Amino acid sequence: MLILICVAVATIVVLPALGRYGAYIVYAVTIAAIGALALNLLIGYCGQISFCHGALLGVGAYAAGNFGNAGQDMSISLLAAGVVTALVSVLVGLPALRLRGLYFAIATLAAQFILEFLFRLLEPLTHGVAGLMIKPAPFLGMDLSNDRGYAAISIVILVASLIGVSRLLRTDLGRRFILIRDSEMVARGMGVNVALTKLWAFAISGFLTGIAGGLLGFTTRIAAPEAFEIALSVDYVAMIIVGGLGSLPGALIGAGFVVLLPEAVQRFGESLGAATQTSAIREMVFGLLIIVFMIYEPRGLYALGGRLARRLRAPFRRAGAASQLAKSEGVN
Amino acid sequence: MFILQLIVAGLAVGSVYAIIALGIVLIYKCSGVVNFAQGGYAMLGAFFTYALTTAGLPSAAALVVSLLLMGVVGALTQTLILRPMLKAPVVAVMMATLGILIIFRAICLLIWGPDQIGFPKLFPDGSIEVGGIFMTYNYVAAFLLSAVLCGAFLAFYRYTPLGLMQRCTADNTRAALAVGIHVSNQVTIAWTASAMLAGLGGSLLASLNGLSLGLSNIGLVAFPVIVLGGMTSLPGAVVAGLILGVLQAVTDGLLTPAIERVLRDYTEIYSVGALQQVIPYALLVVVLLVRPQGIFGSKESERV
Numbered sequence: 001m002l003i004l005i006c007v008a009v010a011t012i013v014v015l016p017a018l019g020r021y022g023a024y025i026v027y028a029v030t031i032a033a034i035g036a037l038a039l040n041l042l043i044g045y046c047g048q049i050s051f052c053h054g055a056l057l058g059v060g061a062y063a064a065g066n067f068g069n070a071g072q073d074m075s076i077s078l079l080a081a082g083v084v085t086a087l088v089s090v091l092v093g094l095p096a097l098r099l100r101g102l103y104f105a106i107a108t109l110a111a112q113f114i115l116e117f118l119f120r121l122l123e124p125l126t127h128g129v130a131g132l133m134i135k136p137a138p139f140l141g142m143d144l145s146n147d148r149g150y151a152a153i154s155i156v157i158l159v160a161s162l163i164g165v166s167r168l169l170r171t172d173l174g175r176r177f178i179l180i181r182d183s184e185m186v187a188r189g190m191g192v193n194v195a196l197t198k199l200w201a202f203a204i205s206g207f208l209t210g211i212a213g214g215l216l217g218f219t220t221r222i223a224a225p226e227a228f229e230i231a232l233s234v235d236y237v238a239m240i241i242v243g244g245l246g247s248l249p250g251a252l253i254g255a256g257f258v259v260l261l262p263e264a265v266q267r268f269g270e271s272l273g274a275a276t277q278t279s280a281i282r283e284m285v286f287g288l289l290i291i292v293f294m295i296y297e298p299r300g301l302y303a304l305g306g307r308l309a310r311r312l313r314a315p316f317r318r319a320g321a322a323s324q325l326a327k328s329e330g331v332n
Numbered sequence: 333m334f335i336l337q338l339i340v341a342g343l344a345v346g347s348v349y350a351i352i353a354l355g356i357v358l359i360y361k362c363s364g365v366v367n368f369a370q371g372g373y374a375m376l377g378a379f380f381t382y383a384l385t386t387a388g389l390p391s392a393a394a395l396v397v398s399l400l401l402m403g404v405v406g407a408l409t410q411t412l413i414l415r416p417m418l419k420a421p422v423v424a425v426m427m428a429t430l431g432i433l434i435i436f437r438a439i440c441l442l443i444w445g446p447d448q449i450g451f452p453k454l455f456p457d458g459s460i461e462v463g464g465i466f467m468t469y470n471y472v473a474a475f476l477l478s479a480v481l482c483g484a485f486l487a488f489y490r491y492t493p494l495g496l497m498q499r500c501t502a503d504n505t506r507a508a509l510a511v512g513i514h515v516s517n518q519v520t521i522a523w524t525a526s527a528m529l530a531g532l533g534g535s536l537l538a539s540l541n542g543l544s545l546g547l548s549n550i551g552l553v554a555f556p557v558i559v560l561g562g563m564t565s566l567p568g569a570v571v572a573g574l575i576l577g578v579l580q581a582v583t584d585g586l587l588t589p590a591i592e593r594v595l596r597d598y599t600e601i602y603s604v605g606a607l608q609q610v611i612p613y614a615l616l617v618v619v620l621l622v623r624p625q626g627i628f629g630s631k632e633s634e635r636v
Contacts, residue, residue, distance in 0.1 A: 098620075102422060114614060283434055283435075287431045287433075289431075298424040
């Protein structure tokens with residue numbers, strides 16, 4: 001945890017030296033990490049597979065945009081977006097009280113399409129297909145509406161939510177989430193109110209999702225339906241699986257991976273001068289990587305990293321044991 | 333008369349939904365895998381047919397060759413990707429099929445570009461009139477072809493030894509192993525058949541609506557169909573496909589104008605947009621909440 005805060009502070013300190021593109025990369029990854037953290041809480045810890053995360057991020061973006069355009073401070077708008085999205089998320093989660101696993105996943109797929117439809121329909125709130133323009137808003141009275149400011153805000157929020165979620169997982173409620181993931185039947189047998197616990201998972205995950213969505217809205221300055229389609233949901237599920245289901249650092253690693261990889265391929269393609277084919281190749285690399293991960297390391301990069309670290313450390317440990325053996329022999 | 337016209341058009345599109353949903357049910361029954369990539373197979377099949385006809389093959393031959401190619405693609409994806417994932421968690425398998433979908437879309441984008449393509453005519457132009465209802469040959473042929481294929485397919489599963497082995501694998505994998513059925517070969521066969529069905533459905537749909545990358549979304553429309561049909565029931569998928577096709581056509585033709593008229597009178601909303609695209613999902617949620625086993629499914633079909 002201390003390391004995390006140090007890294008965050010260090011990143012904020014070097015931000016001014018990064019330039020606009022560097023700052024953009026930082027906040028893109030950070031915001032994605034907040035969203036991935038929220039989804040990991042739901043899928044990785046509570047076991048509720050959801051394919052409507054993209055639409056929920058959209059709800060957050062529209063809510064924050066509407067509050068921001070009404071002249072609210074960015075911090076207030078983000079909190080309000082969190083609350084609104086938490087409510088919508090609970091609504092989406094209601095079928096989870098009756099459905100499990102695959103069936104629930106399909107129900108969230110339906111929720112994704114229904115929300116997308118509502119984005120287009122509710123013109124007074126969303127401005128339909130054209131999208132809602134979001135004016136820059138001050139953050140706690142300060143003008144931070146530039147790339148570096150956004151990066152700093154998102155890093156602070158990410159650190160806060162990481163600490164919050166890791167604390168939450170040590171509480172009673174957090175333990176109940178994990179129990180429900182592992183076996184609903186056991187949870188029920190132990191007297192856990194499964195329905196209420198699931199709804200809490202949706203509410204908390206939705207709150208974080210709303211904040212991430214709000215940040216997305218403020219940084220891109222527009223919330224349009226096509227930005228929150230099913231592809232975005234798939235991206236987020238990919239993030240937490242690539243990073244590691246049910247691991248907090250995994251959400252960060254996965255977000256970094258899924259955001260940076262297309263960026264890298266895009267840059268590489270542009271340097272070769274084949275911009276038209278680049279997007280296709282980017283998608284192909286993304287799809288291939290998902291499949292390779294699913295086959296060889298379904299537990300994600302974090303588990304892979306842990307395994308590699310152990311393997312690297314193993315020779316030293318053996319050497320240490322040998323020297324201890326030598327010492328003890330020497331004594332005799 | 334207008335409503336009959338809508339129903340006929342709906343049945344034609346619905347029969348294509350049925351073909352595509354059949355493939356998903358087949359794979360799910362045999363291996364417990366939910367194939368989110370079915371729309372990708374449909375799109376790929378349609379593009380194959382297109383490429384072969386532009387290469388000079390007559391349309392019927394192109395369709396057959398493209399279906400054979402799709403069979404190979406289906407078998408390959410199963411052996412290369414799904415077979416190593418036998419023991420992986422459900423989410424991982426879902427994501428792998430989504431990965432397949434992403435790759436298929438990328439391949440088609442790379443080769444054929446993002447624009448709508450005029451699909452070659454599989455059937456002659458013109459229409460027939462029955463009792464005041466006009467049907468273009470396209471719709472009639474799509475409906476007949478799908479109907480014959482669905483029937484042949486169900487008969488194959490009911491009456492042939494291979495069909496029996498398939499049903500056995502789907503029913504109880506362990507028992508199938510115990511009586512000496514090579515289960516993983518059966519799963520490969522299911523994927524092959526499902527990819528071919530998807531390829532045919534995709535080609536038919538492209539001949540009705542034109543061809544673009546958007547065709548791959550049909551795989552997601554198939555989910556309301558299979559849930560409505562009961563997830564594990566082949567006839568259920570067919571009936572549900574027809575119901576949804578008709579429902580969409582009627583929504584588009586009658587319901588949307590009616591709702592828009594009411595909305596215009598009382599609110600500032602002028603258009604409800606593509607309501608017919610959301611209706612299946614709204615229905616899906618209702619079905620899941622009220623009768624999760626669908627119309628034809630049995631209670632224990634819910635896999636926990």
